[in-house]
Amino acid sequence: MFFRIYFLIILLFFSTVVQATEYYVSPSGNNANPGTLSNPFKTINYGISKLKAGDILYVRSGTYNERVVIYEHNGDANNPIVISAYPGESPIIDGTGISFNYGSALVVLSGSYLHFSGFEIRNVNITGEYDGDYGIVTKRSNIKVSNCTVHDVWGSGIGLGGDHIIAEFCTVYNCCEENNRYKGREAPWGSGISARRYPEYCIIRHCIVHDCWGEGISTFEATHTTIEDN
Numbered sequence: 001m002f003f004r005i006y007f008l009i010i011l012l013f014f015s016t017v018v019q020a021t022e023y024y025v026s027p028s029g030n031n032a033n034p035g036t037l038s039n040p041f042k043t044i045n046y047g048i049s050k051l052k053a054g055d056i057l058y059v060r061s062g063t064y065n066e067r068v069v070i071y072e073h074n075g076d077a078n079n080p081i082v083i084s085a086y087p088g089e090s091p092i093i094d095g096t097g098i099s100f101n102y103g104s105a106l107v108v109l110s111g112s113y114l115h116f117s118g119f120e121i122r123n124v125n126i127t128g129e130y131d132g133d134y135g136i137v138t139k140r141s142n143i144k145v146s147n148c149t150v151h152d153v154w155g156s157g158i159g160l161g162g163d164h165i166i167a168e169f170c171t172v173y174n175c176c177e178e179n180n181r182y183k184g185r186e187a188p189w190g191s192g193i194s195a196r197r198y199p200e201y202c203i204i205r206h207c208i209v210h211d212c213w214g215e216g217i218s219t220f221e222a223t224h225t226t227i228e229d230n
Helices: 002-016 044-048
Strands: 022-025 054-059 062-064 068-071 081-085 091-094 107-115 120-124 135-144 149-153 158-160 165-169 173-177 189-195 203-205 208-212 215-220 226-228
Touching: 022 044, 044 054, 044 068, 044 081, 068 158, 068 165, 091 135, 135 149, 158 165, 173 189, 208 215
Parallel strands: 022 054, 054 081, 062 091, 068 107, 081 107, 091 120, 107 135, 120 149, 135 158, 135 165, 149 173, 158 189, 165 203, 173 208, 189 215, 203 226
Antiparallel strands: none
């Protein structure tokens, strides 16, 4: 009996341990590379395609002209997936010339237990030429967006959807430009940062929002939202 219990404890311990991997992305990289610090990938999306629970994707400084979509890549409570600026560096995701569907975003975080940190997001359909309008959108649950700067966006800066989502230490400005310069069609309202469309237990804290053609920070069709120290 003792051996059986001991074996089950050992089995449980090893079943919760995840072998994490660190990957790296750089504008000077190549997607044929192994994604190491010395031989990084070139695009953020390709790096994301490799991620599993517990992995970290470090993004080096530079400008990435790509739409970043994290879909069905899930961490867990003990092993989140992290997509982060390389320490001390400031990568930029630039939406110039990128078209996507109305109501979607340049950065889409659609998974669970994700942490997205340290990016500048800019030039999201800034002329209104296309349909897409958000800077960052979250979906699913247990996602954290931190230390990001979002600016020059046709619609809202950061939209929090899904449960237990956190936006913290972010700066958002020059957003909701559709209400300022819309071209011949009904302009929907927008916010710099918003918990919207039925999320529960979202937190918006330690953020700076200014110069938006809509609400600065809002919560609607949501329950148990915490907004503090902004």
